[in-house]
Amino acid sequence: MAARAEDINREDALQGIGCSRKRKEDPRFVQGKGNYVDDIKLPGMLFADLVRSPYPHARVKSINKEKALALPGVHAVLTAEDLKPLNLHWMPTLAGDVQAVLADEKVHMQYQEVAVVIADDRYIAADAVDLVEVEYEPLPVLVDAHKALDPDAPILREDLQDKDNVGQGPRRHPNHIFTWEVGDKEATTRAFDTAEVTVKEEMYYPRVHPSPLETCGCVASFDKVNEHLTVYITSQAPHVVRTVVTLISGIPESKVRIVSPDIGGGFGNKVGVYPGYVTAIVASIVLGRPVKWVEDRMEHLSTTAWARDYWMTGELAADKDGRVKGLRVNVLADHGAFNSHAQPTKWPAGFFSIVTSSYDIPAAQVKVDGVYTNKSPGGVAYRCSFRVTEAIYLIERMMDVLAQKLGIDKAEIRRRNFVKPEQFPYKTALDWELDSGDYHTALDKVLAAVDYQGLRKEQEEKRAKGELMGIGLVTFTEIVGAGPSKSCDILGVGMFDSAEIRVHPTGSVMARMGTITQGQGHQTTYAQIIASELGLSSDQIQIEEGDTDTAPYGLGTYGSRSTPVGGAATAVAARKIRAKAQKIAAHLLEVDENDVEWDIDRFKVKGVPGQEKTMKEIAWAAYNNVPEGMEMGLEAVDYYDPPNFTYPFGTYLCVVDIDKYTGQTHVRRFYALDDCGTRINPMIIDGQIHGGLNEGFAVAMGQELPYDAEGNLLGNTFMDYFIPTFVETPHWETDYTVTPSPHHPLGAKGVAESPHVGSIPCFTAAIVDAFAHLGVTHMDMPHSAYRVWQKLHELGLDKHS
Amino acid sequence: MAKQHISFSLNGQQVDALVEPRELLVHTIRETLSLTGTHIGCETSHCGVCTVDLDGVSVKACTVLAMQANGSEVMTVEGLADADGLHAVQQAFIEEHGLQCGFCTPGMLVRAYRFLRDNPNPTDEEIRWGMSGNLCRCTGYQNIIKAVHSAAQKLQQA
Ligand code: FES
Numbered sequence A: 001m002a003a004r005a006e007d008i009n010r011e012d013a014l015q016g017i018g019c020s021r022k023r024k025e026d027p028r029f030v031q032g033k034g035n036y037v038d039d040i041k042l043p044g045m046l047f048a049d050l051v052r053s054p055y056p057h058a059r060v061k062s063i064n065k066e067k068a069l070a071l072p073g074v075h076a077v078l079t080a081e082d083l084k085p086l087n088l089h090w091m092p093t094l095a096g097d098v099q100a101v102l103a104d105e106k107v108h109m110q111y112q113e114v115a116v117v118i119a120d121d122r123y124i125a126a127d128a129v130d131l132v133e134v135e136y137e138p139l140p141v142l143v144d145a146h147k148a149l150d151p152d153a154p155i156l157r158e159d160l161q162d163k164d165n166v167g168q169g170p171r172r173h174p175n176h177i178f179t180w181e182v183g184d185k186e187a188t189t190r191a192f193d194t195a196e197v198t199v200k201e202e203m204y205y206p207r208v209h210p211s212p213l214e215t216c217g218c219v220a221s222f223d224k225v226n227e228h229l230t231v232y233i234t235s236q237a238p239h240v241v242r243t244v245v246t247l248i249s250g251i252p253e254s255k256v257r258i259v260s261p262d263i264g265g266g267f268g269n270k271v272g273v274y275p276g277y278v279t280a281i282v283a284s285i286v287l288g289r290p291v292k293w294v295e296d297r298m299e300h301l302s303t304t305a306w307a308r309d310y311w312m313t314g315e316l317a318a319d320k321d322g323r324v325k326g327l328r329v330n331v332l333a334d335h336g337a338f339n340s341h342a343q344p345t346k347w348p349a350g351f352f353s354i355v356t357s358s359y360d361i362p363a364a365q366v367k368v369d370g371v372y373t374n375k376s377p378g379g380v381a382y383r384c385s386f387r388v389t390e391a392i393y394l395i396e397r398m399m400d401v402l403a404q405k406l407g408i409d410k411a412e413i414r415r416r417n418f419v420k421p422e423q424f425p426y427k428t429a430l431d432w433e434l435d436s437g438d439y440h441t442a443l444d445k446v447l448a449a450v451d452y453q454g455l456r457k458e459q460e461e462k463r464a465k466g467e468l469m470g471i472g473l474v475t476f477t478e479i480v481g482a483g484p485s486k487s488c489d490i491l492g493v494g495m496f497d498s499a500e501i502r503v504h505p506t507g508s509v510m511a512r513m514g515t516i517t518q519g520q521g522h523q524t525t526y527a528q529i530i531a532s533e534l535g536l537s538s539d540q541i542q543i544e545e546g547d548t549d550t551a552p553y554g555l556g557t558y559g560s561r562s563t564p565v566g567g568a569a570t571a572v573a574a575r576k577i578r579a580k581a582q583k584i585a586a587h588l589l590e591v592d593e594n595d596v597e598w599d600i601d602r603f604k605v606k607g608v609p610g611q612e613k614t615m616k617e618i619a620w621a622a623y624n625n626v627p628e629g630m631e632m633g634l635e636a637v638d639y640y641d642p643p644n645f646t647y648p649f650g651t652y653l654c655v656v657d658i659d660k661y662t663g664q665t666h667v668r669r670f671y672a673l674d675d676c677g678t679r680i681n682p683m684i685i686d687g688q689i690h691g692g693l694n695e696g697f698a699v700a701m702g703q704e705l706p707y708d709a710e711g712n713l714l715g716n717t718f719m720d721y722f723i724p725t726f727v728e729t730p731h732w733e734t735d736y737t738v739t740p741s742p743h744h745p746l747g748a749k750g751v752a753e754s755p756h757v758g759s760i761p762c763f764t765a766a767i768v769d770a771f772a773h774l775g776v777t778h779m780d781m782p783h784s785a786y787r788v789w790q791k792l793h794e795l796g797l798d799k800h801s
Numbered sequence B: 001m002a003k004q005h006i007s008f009s010l011n012g013q014q015v016d017a018l019v020e021p022r023e024l025l026v027h028t029i030r031e032t033l034s035l036t037g038t039h040i041g042c043e044t045s046h047c048g049v050c051t052v053d054l055d056g057v058s059v060k061a062c063t064v065l066a067m068q069a070n071g072s073e074v075m076t077v078e079g080l081a082d083a084d085g086l087h088a089v090q091q092a093f094i095e096e097h098g099l100q101c102g103f104c105t106p107g108m109l110v111r112a113y114r115f116l117r118d119n120p121n122p123t124d125e126e127i128r129w130g131m132s133g134n135l136c137r138c139t140g141y142q143n144i145i146k147a148v149h150s151a152a153q154k155l156q157q158a
């Protein structure tokens, strides 16, 4: 017993995997000592500000800089003409297309960058922006994606007119970007032809913006003497940015240093490279002084990466017991003016084909068409892993539609279609190999926790009284951890990730990773992984990320890939160190390597109590007493190329009450059960889930970037764009099961995006369910009070009886 | 435009600055006086990351002219901790995991500090309304509510 207690104490002292360690990054944040891009101030630093187009589609006839240049404190005004000799007026996107850095003869969207002004401070720069005179000739505007491929549609991208392929396969119209088709068409057609029942539903997933509280920005500093470029930047992928900078500037990577300092939230918005960054870099090279560019909120919402904008049609074929036999999906994807979505190269619709989700569906077929419109460019993963949110939304809506058609309970229909625990690893009809799962247990746990039968009974009673109560249920499977380099790359670089760990002589550790935290707490959790693997206290372990001069190359943090890929690299690098430590321990104990065994924080000679060497002792010996032929030091690097994705899953349940007269929805209860495999820090996991649920709530209930018919963006301020406050935000209840990933070194799967992916269809499901007894099968987001009221009004429910 | 001289107390210390009449207080604090804990998220009074305490009330420093602070007392997040260490709200945010990316945190803390002075023993509902001028994109607010409660308890015991 005593020995056991001592073991537990030793283990606790490490603060390793599984403990709710307090975050190491917090003390500096709570004291105002974070270091965000806009906090950086370099000697002689100038400010950049952008002249933007008021027109969504127009020719730029002339630009007159004179008045702006005459303003005291203005150093330069640059346009596409100035960037042309450097070949920097266009830049590559992450999707095989190009994007104008500054408008080259034509603007393709409202707020497009037309010129950059460099001045002594941000006030003068803003004044000068107003003094730049641009003459435009407006052109016909294309806003409706459904009209993009019409024969008489205005042609947007004249620069691509003679290209029949813009990096993602053949295209058939000047406004067409790609067609992506997967699945077995024949088998699916057969399933539909022979089905006892089929259902079909059209749905629009609105254009939404991740909108972290920190906007995008950078400080570029070019050292003319040493020809060395340093850029501090709000980037979720600093190493990728360095590669892009080298590709477009010709400066070798060894002379480009990209630093992501503290980042005020990213949520997928800070993966790409924006024109503002490039103009600041060019200005710094031209002027030889540091240049800061930080956009304001309106610029952020108007031009940086948004998500979704998918017009989806789903169809299910099933038998009359609700067993799904076939799934067919058609999508029209609005990518805006440039194809600058951020997906792995071979995946123009991301991992949308995870659309079969948790269900054993024998035949499926998916087709996605991407088109250009005169809207801002994007289509990134807003707190999700590459179009997974859209996919899960579609399938979860369709399962409800089918359940309603057949009169089967919405929990029961899911249970009937789940992939069973004994079927894992399970190959889906669209070719993913789900690594592990136990969907039935998760569902049962949630139904019991909320008393599902009781809720349904209450709903029946309420309906009898004419009151509207809805229960939403979602059972999703995500795909995260991109990804195996055989199928995933960005700009040709495989989507591995990396860790480099050094153990110092006295047992403290410095570790650097290719990922970058934006609030996920990597400084805390990576240290926990190393602590458990190496038996050294996490308080002695320092984590650094985001500086390309020091960190090993990695693809960055998005798509919940830090734990599945970066976390795996960390564990594997630590294990390499432990393997060396084992040899050193055996040498010190004068036994064979196979005669020692690992025990929490030390190696022991098997069967000989007291004969042991702690990791701290081994670390010291690594620098003065190693076995003959072994090199000194105790460090390792790992570039981890995952064998498969990981597939976290969950069951979410939401209960709403709707006011018949105002359309106001009250979320009475939200219960989220997540299974992300091995849990590294439960406190941080819960925090990530709360945040993801809140962002899901925002999307479902109010977020939208609408355009009017003339291409004006409506709703690009926080006055119009919905960010839930403390007041609207519901109370969250969380729960979990643990089904480890069989192929991840720690069994961990990644979690931060599940709550966003899973909660959005859950809110919609709850609201639609409130109307289900009236024959309503679907309502498009956002479910604002006004839009819900419209449905009430249409059904005549808002009348006093 | 001719710069104007202003003088005010910042975190208990008298400071002087030359400012343009149109300059916003948040820029003076961040750029002229180099205290970068106070952030900028919208410049339209919606997000609250620029919240500072001005003569005993919470204000959004992106919508206050620096000139308006002349002769007043301003406190930013950098003024919360004292010789005894972190303030109870700072400690509680760490304990309850009330922050993630940290960008909203300085504004949240300064608001929580003032809110608890005005209402030392709030209910959940009062916290939600009292803090609703400050947005957070990361935490889903729940742990911030917990942190404000726990800070309230600590402050009452003290
Ligand atoms: S920056 Fe002041 S409220 Fe947003």
Ligand code: FES
Pocket (backbone or CB within 6 Å): A213, A264, A265, A519, B098, B099, B100, B101, B102, B103, B104, B105, B135, B136, B137, B138, B139
């Ligand atoms: S912690 Fe990131 S915005 Fe609040």
